[in-house]
Each structure stands twice: as structure tokens, then as C-alpha cells.
Amino acid sequence: MEFHHVPVMLRECMENLNIDPSGVYADGTLGGAGHSSEICRRLNQDGMLIGIDRDRDALQAAEGRLQEFSCQKIFVQSNYSDIKDILKDRNLPPLNGALLDLGVSSFQLDEPERGFSYMHDAPLDMRMNQQDNFSAWDVVNTYSEKELKQVISKYGEERWAARIAQFIVRARAEHPVESTGELVDIIKRAIPAASRREGPHPAKRTFQAIRIEVNDELGQLKRAVDAFCDVLAPGGRLAIITFHSLEDRIVKQAFQKRANPDQGILAGLPPELAGDAVKQADIRRITKKPITPSDEELEQNPRSRSAKLRVIEKL
Structure with missing residues (x-):
């Protein structure tokens, strides 16, 4: 490795x-x-x-x-x-x-199975210490809509935080969100097309926010x-x-x-x-x-x- x-x-x-x-x-x-x-x-x-x-x-x-x-x-x-x-x-x-x-190491970003990157499909993880019990899966699947909005807004400084939280809750009502790829798709659906065309990758801020929350x-x-x-x-x-x-x-x-x-x-x-x-x-x-x-x-x-x-x- x-x-x-x-x-x-x-x-x-x-x-x-x-x-x-x-x-x-x-x-x-x-x-x-x-x-x-x-x-x-x-x-x-x-x-x-x-x-x-x-x-x-x-x-x-x-x-x-x-x-x-x-x-x-x-x-x-x-x-x-x-x-x-x-x-x-x-x-x-x-x-x-x-x-x-304080940057995430290139290794963590480039190892798809760690779930840090929105560029690869992988399990929702994002734990810097893999012995920790709490992961991105827990944030995405157990936080209330209000808590999700707060995390994404505060730590991601994401203007579409409310919509993203709403779309996550709606999606997981059907089945748990298991992978980074699923989460990226949800985020893309939540952010209006015009906003997706400008600036960084549409999932960047949300992934940053969840990573910060998972690892405190x-x-x-x-x-x-x-x-x-x-x-x-x-x-x-x-x-x-x-x-x-x-x-x-x-x-x-x-x-x-x-x-x-x-x-x-x-x-x-x-x-x-x-x-x-x-x-x-x-x-x-x-x-x-x-x-x-x-x-x-x-x-x-x-x-x-x-x-x-x-x-x-x-x-």
C-alpha cells in the first residue's frame, strides 16, 4: 500500500x-x-x-x-x-x-474504499481512525433533517443545505443510503441545474461537512x-x-x-x-x-x- x-x-x-x-x-x-x-x-x-x-x-x-x-x-x-x-x-x-x-491525506482521498472522495463509488465511511464506530453512514442515515441541514450548512458552508438534507431524508425513507455514489446522486438532484454548472463539484461542500462531523x-x-x-x-x-x-x-x-x-x-x-x-x-x-x-x-x-x-x- x-x-x-x-x-x-x-x-x-x-x-x-x-x-x-x-x-x-x-x-x-x-x-x-x-x-x-x-x-x-x-x-x-x-x-x-x-x-x-x-x-x-x-x-x-x-x-x-x-x-x-x-x-x-x-x-x-x-x-x-x-x-x-x-x-x-x-x-x-x-x-x-x-x-x-489539517488536510485529508492524499492517500485517504485516493483510496476509494475509505469513502472520503465524491469521485469514487464506495461505502459511506470517512473515518480517519478505522477503529471508530461512528461513520458517514451514521450521519447520513440517522441524523434528523434539521441536524443534517445544520451540519451541511455550518461545516460545508453550502447554500443548498436545506434542500440537500430534505432530499437525503426522502431517499433514505425508501432504503438506507449505503454508498458515496448514491449520496452524490442525491446531492446532484437536490442542487438546481444552474447552480451545478458553476463552481466546484456539487458534492464537494457536503462531503467536507460530513467528514468534519464524523471526525469532530x-x-x-x-x-x-x-x-x-x-x-x-x-x-x-x-x-x-x-x-x-x-x-x-x-x-x-x-x-x-x-x-x-x-x-x-x-x-x-x-x-x-x-x-x-x-x-x-x-x-x-x-x-x-x-x-x-x-x-x-x-x-x-x-x-x-x-x-x-x-x-x-x-x-
Whole structure:
């Protein structure tokens, strides 16, 4: 099984992580180890990579791919949002750097049976961790029409969410929706022809929404940004690549909050009363605006087109 992932903004990530050869680095979304290979290339025998992924296949493939490097390596099947427990359980030190690449790996998209892609007919799955019980089948076949509409509207930013939800409920009343192909057909019937002719594939937003719901991607991300900031050593850096506006907003706001703690509630309090309650900034933003892929990269890897990279440093 070839588990390959074209690493997005690889040069920009490496430059901004500012890697110390003997430091400890975590890749919270190990995938095909594209970014991790470059991190390991820069580490010496004292340096360490902690590779985290929910997907067991990804971990096994990455382990093989990273064998050639001399640094210490630890592989963990877990959610990246559990970084505090991962370090604590293994008695590991604070991190000198960490990377999160939030895109679905090319492998997951290109393996039809995983059910991530609207381009192949496959069982409705979309689980990043195949040991999880909850899948896209459950969302499509058990959520109420109102819940479906909310998921597709909120996570897919799909203007036809209400119609799509209505059509799904109508179709499954006859028999359960079992495959991605069936779901694509339902979505195409729900979206008026004029709207289908413009913009991306008509199923793209709905598939994104269901995938986010199945894997609790935004909930994980909210928990993870603060957790990773907490476990960085002073001077340590966190680089996060997002692929749509919902993710980018979460990262941007979390970074802003820690770089400029809100002291509004303390407005007007004399200093002696404010005391320790004034929260100090504990990070600084390395990137005020997100870094985006170069024209050259966009040409070579069209999947990178919506990527944004934001980086902070622990004070």
C-alpha cells in the first residue's frame, strides 16, 4: 500500500519551525510523513520526532519511510488534541516545535474504499481512525433533517443545505443510503441545474461537512491549538496549515487570544486590584498574515490552493 502525501508548503514550514538538530518535535498529523521526513533530516541522534496520527495505516507506512533517519522516533495512534496526555504518559519534555497539517491525506482521498472522495463509488465511511464506530453512514442515515441541514450548512458552508438534507431524508425513507455514489446522486438532484454548472463539484461542500462531523475535526482543532501552545518550550514554534475558512478562523482567533489576552474585564480596575488576574501574553505571532503557497507549488500540487500557514512562538 503506497501511502504518499505531497507535503504542502514544505520549505515555508521548515524555515518557520527553525529546527534545532537536538530538539523535540511533534507532527500531529503524520500522514505520509512528507513533512516529518524533512524534520527528521534536520535532526541529529539526540533529536526526537513524535509522530501522531489517527490512522493506523498511516503510522505503519510512516514508520517504514522514516527508518533511514538517525533521530529518535516515537509513533502514537491518537488524536493530536491529546498531545498533553501523549507527552505526560511517556514522560517526554516540552516541545521545541510542532506541526499540524489539517488536510485529508492524499492517500485517504485516493483510496476509494475509505469513502472520503465524491469521485469514487464506495461505502459511506470517512473515518480517519478505522477503529471508530461512528461513520458517514451514521450521519447520513440517522441524523434528523434539521441536524443534517445544520451540519451541511455550518461545516460545508453550502447554500443548498436545506434542500440537500430534505432530499437525503426522502431517499433514505425508501432504503438506507449505503454508498458515496448514491449520496452524490442525491446531492446532484437536490442542487438546481444552474447552480451545478458553476463552481466546484456539487458534492464537494457536503462531503467536507460530513467528514468534519464524523471526525469532530473542528472540536479537535479548538482543543489542540491551546494544548500545543501549552506544551511548547520557550522559543518553541507551532505551525498549522489549514485548508478552509472554518479551520483558519479557529487558528487565527486562538492565536490572537493568546498573543493579546483580553483584558476588557479588568478595564477600570486599579492595578492593585487587578493583581495577578491580568493575563500575560505567552506567545508571539511569527506570521501576522497567513503564508500561502507559491505559484510554482500551486502548479505542481493543485490540492494546495486553499492552504494557509500560521506560525507562533512561545515566549
